[in-house]
Amino acid sequence: MEAELRFESPAMRALDTARARGAGYADIRFEDGRAERIEVRNGSVLTLSDESSIGYGIRAFYDGAWGFASSDDASDAGLDATAALAVAIAKAGAAVAARRFAEAPVEVYVDSYATPVQIDPAGVPLGERVALLLDVERALHATPRISVGRAWVDLWRTDKEFYSTTGSKIGQLLYQSGSGLSALAVGERDAQERTFPGDVGLYQSGGWEIVSSAQLRENAARIGEQASQLLEAPQCPSGQMDIILGGSQVSLQIHESCGHAAELDRIMGWEANFSGTSFLDPSLLGKLRYGSESVTILIDNTMPGGLATVGYDDEGSKSVRSDIIRDGMLVGFEMSRDTARTIGRETNACVRAQSWRNVPMIRMCNLNLLPGETPFEALFDDVANGVYMESNRSWSIDDHRLNFQFGCQVGWEIRNGKRGRMLKNPTYAGVTPQFWNSCDAVADRRSWVAWGTPNCGKGEPMQTGRTAQAAAPARFRNVKVGVGYDG
Amino acid sequence: MDKAPREALARRVLSLCATGESEVIVLDGDDGLTRFTQNAIHQNIAHRETSVRVRTLVDGRTGVAATNLLDEASLSSLVARAASMAELAPSDPLAGLLAGGASIAPPGAYVAATAQASPEMRAGLAAQIFGIAQRDGLWAAGYVKSSRSGITVANSRGLLASFDGTDSGLNVKQNGPDSTGFAEYYSNDIGKLDAKRAAETAAGKTQGSRAPEAVEPGEWTVVLEPAAFGELLSYITEHFSAQSYDEGSSFLCDGLGKTFAGENVTIVDDYAHPLAPSMPFDYEGTPKQRVPLLEHGVARGVVTDSYWAAKLDIPDTGHALPAPNSWGPQPVNVTVAPGCKSTAELIAETKRGILVSRFWYIRPVDLRQTIVTGMTRDGTFLIENGKIAHGVRNMRFNQSILTALNNVEFSSELARSGNYSYSIVLPAAKIQGFRFTSLTDF
Structure with a gap:
């Protein structure tokens, strides 16, 4: 599958208009997107939808200010009006600006990229997809206490083209796929949910092979049984103890307490009124011990299978690998061109928009915790008293990304190196750098998974981003456990 | 079009x-x-x-x-x-x-x-906010x-x-060296947005909470301004969906007609409220009904669409979301009945408490018990002997919303609050025994 350029002519028209209206720089991003979703709920096909959308977004730069306008009107008049509006918006911003945020980009790329796909989803008959989910959902009802069973598949295909007044011309054909299942068990004044894989399903870049690799059929009955068992399980204890987090929960921990904290736009106050700021600042680069030596976290937007893997980001910068935390030390941020320049660095291509409708902004993209050397089962060996927790159900962190409290769907007691009885309502809390410094082991590559997060919220209007945090299970010492239920 | x-x-x-x-x-x-x-x-x-x-x-x-x-x-x-x-x-x-x-x-x-x-009109309102921020040596975001x-x-x-x-x-967040303050306005009429007043309110909170001091987490009397109370309340509205009621994830499973909140708590879904008039029909074209959810603390109803009305054999209240969706019918025009005292009076009657301007990142901890956790942000103050004493460092809470609604007193003023996922018309709320569980260093 290759990306073919289809929108060059209208793109050139829009860029010419933007230039004629006074833009010092402009770019345009066309997207032809298709989203297919199937969701089965309690034996019924709740969702069988197929949504397509084509449009474009234009960024215009004028006197140190950006304007952005998007439209689905690709007529000559529509292109001209949208380009003119983008420039007018930039001028309106420049007129009241007390400071300038931007410089015109100079990089030029003429290239194409396509997601490697093993099984084209279009070749999998709709009937086969529906049958898989009906089978899986049926298996979730392993006990009568399952009140709600759900199974779903999402298939996304995006044909994207980027053009700039500096001469960039980039075509990309992107495939992302995901699937999962969920069982809700209801008892006497209690409701317990289990999802699989992880807490939102398995989402990666690629085709139907991603759905197959989730192994929904093989795990549905087990997940339904676990949800029921949780109703009878004892409450997770409260106190200071060691914890081992499953891979998908480590993924969420990276996302919330490293990924968002290291977004340079947030550090610069661009998200201050909504998503918040960060406890980090550029003066801490190379100085802050963010975590233990077991903790190396890096951006890799070239990683096969990563949900955010692309050839180029949405301001036309080429995907790279880039360290954020190396052996525990803070060494980098997620950056755009504008923000990178403010600290004397080059972008690491972390700019994305939800769709053609939205203005591009910094995203954590693929932000991975490198695997360690310890086999997963060996993580338990020297834990005298602790809890193993899997699959997120609650996540909250302050607007500086320091004080967090997370809850998981299920826990298991650990006594003297052995996994014991199931526990319900496990929660833990901490402060970001102290927590990552308490990490003394990350499991090895055999349990390392490119966990995708298809629903990351940021920006105003809120944009839903698709990111990934590859992770393996990890061990943390002397953590506060059981918060929320201990009063 | x-x-x-x-x-x-x-x-x-x-x-x-x-x-x-x-x-x-x-x-x-x-x-x-x-x-x-x-x-x-x-x-x-x-x-x-x-x-x-x-x-x-x-x-x-x-x-x-x-x-x-x-x-x-x-x-x-x-x-x-x-x-x-x-x-x-x-x-x-x-x-x-x-x-x-x-x-x-x-x-x-x-x-x-x-x-x-x-864009020029919006930029003009933003410029009014910048002016007040610069006057006070602050920077504004919003x-x-x-x-x-x-x-x-x-x-x-x-x-x-x-x-x-x-x-x-x-919305505007005014930022100082060690404190922040927040204000918001929403209206169908852009002419009613008072940018200067919002900027002044947020600036006043920022100036008033400089050098925030630590207080001990624990059970506190709190006065939640509408932005804070709305964020908290938005995590209970899904319980009033016929879907969650039937499937067992709602606290209402314990019974419609039962008392779940204080006698002074009345919550209604009302698309025609003058502070937030909106669509009179749902995404199936069904006319929306005004639905009492809690009336004097008693659970009165759930909202439905055609599917759930048929399934439960109850009237269709006109609350369908666009099909298909996983959430079922939802109350999207929630309003809370006001109390009798002004917010100033609620504060004046508080011997020792915390005034909260805004919450952040609330998430459910326990669905059926309606326990949620979240953080304070952008203007948190100690109230002592009926007066705002000084700013305090932000705190995390873990709180059952239903418990809070059994220990609440409302202000007489109504405001519209919200973000991209909800819009609620509501008063400020004074709640006894609100559980703060940890402290931040800012």
Whole structure:
């Protein structure tokens, strides 16, 4: 599958208009997107939808200010009006600006990229997809206490083209796929949910092979049984103890307490009124011990299978690998061109928009915790008293990304190196750098998974981003456990 | 796109639907948002789009397709995709279309000045905020937004419903060296957004909470301003969906007609409230009903759509979201009845407590117990002997919302609060025994 350029002519028209209206720089991003979703709920096909959308977004730069306008009107008049509006918006911003945020980009790329796909989803008959989910959902009802069973598949295909007044011309054909299942068990004044894989399903870049690799059929009955068992399980204890987090929960921990904290736009106050700021600042680069030596976290937007893997980001910068935390030390941020320049660095291509409708902004993209050397089962060996927790159900962190409290769907007691009885309502809390410094082991590559997060919220209007945090299970010492239920 | 061309488009698409029964939704909108930080605009955007959704039913089997391509070939393809999916779906006897009924847009839902708001107008409001921030040596972050939206719902049973509405809002966070303050306004009429007042309020909070001091977490009396109380309350509204009620995830499973909150707590879903007038029908075209959810603390009802009304054999209240969705019908116009005392009086009667301007990142901890956790932000103060004493460092809480609603007193003033996922009209709330569980260092 290759990306073919289809929108060059209208793109050139829009860029010419933007230039004629006074833009010092402009770019345009066309997207032809298709989203297919199937969701089965309690034996019924709740969702069988197929949504397509084509449009474009234009960024215009004028006197140190950006304007952005998007439209689905690709007529000559529509292109001209949208380009003119983008420039007018930039001028309106420049007129009241007390400071300038931007410089015109100079990089030029003429290239194409396509997601490697093993099984084209279009070749999998709709009937086969529906049958898989009906089978899986049926298996979730392993006990009568399952009140709600759900199974779903999402298939996304995006044909994207980027053009700039500096001469960039980039075509990309992107495939992302995901699937999962969920069982809700209801008892006497209690409701317990289990999802699989992880807490939102398995989402990666690629085709139907991603759905197959989730192994929904093989795990549905087990997940339904676990949800029921949780109703009878004892409450997770409260106190200071060691914890081992499953891979998908480590993924969420990276996302919330490293990924968002290291977004340079947030550090610069661009998200201050909504998503918040960060406890980090550029003066801490190379100085802050963010975590233990077991903790190396890096951006890799070239990683096969990563949900955010692309050839180029949405301001036309080429995907790279880039360290954020190396052996525990803070060494980098997620950056755009504008923000990178403010600290004397080059972008690491972390700019994305939800769709053609939205203005591009910094995203954590693929932000991975490198695997360690310890086999997963060996993580338990020297834990005298602790809890193993899997699959997120609650996540909250302050607007500086320091004080967090997370809850998981299920826990298991650990006594003297052995996994014991199931526990319900496990929660833990901490402060970001102290927590990552308490990490003394990350499991090895055999349990390392490119966990995708298809629903990351940021920006105003809120944009839903698709990111990934590859992770393996990890061990943390002397953590506060059981918060929320201990009063 | 105005009402007439929207309805013409809906009829045109319906005429292409040859299989089973069909419903067509045409959505059309313009959005503008001017976002600023450090007293300058950094994201300044406009977006316009028209889209069409088709839901086709064949013997209880449902398929849905959507597009924003409006040429004849694309619309024909859209209809065919919906029909082919319906052919493959299992049959559900409760799925069906409705004939609908008459609904009237509430006064004030559409304001021409908002529909026509320009980037220059939004930038002008932002500039007023910058001026106050610079005067006080602060930097402002926030947004000014305006939008126009039109919807037409039509189906093959003859239903045709259209609505045009506008909305606008601004929020501002004023930032000082070691403190922040927040204020917000929302209105269908952009002329009612008072940027200066919001900027002054937020600046006052920032100045007043400088050098915040630590207090001990534990059980506190709190006064939650509407922005904070609204964020908290938004995590209980889904319990009033017929779906969560039937499936067992709602606290209401313990019984409609039971008392769950204090006698002074009345919560109603009301699309026509003058502070937030909105769409008079739902995404199936069914006229919206005013639904009492909690009346004097007693659970009175859940909201429904056609599917859940049929399943539970109760009236359709007109609360369908766009099909398909996982959430079922939802109350999206929640209003809370006010109390008798002003917010100032509630504070004056507090011997020792915490005033909260805003919460952040609330998430459910325990669904059935309605326990949520979250953080304070942007203006948290100690109240001592009826007066605001000084700013305090932010704290995390873990709190059952139902427990809070059994220990609450409301202010007499109502405000509209919200973000992208909810809009609530509500008073400030004074709550006894609110559980703070940890402290931050800012």
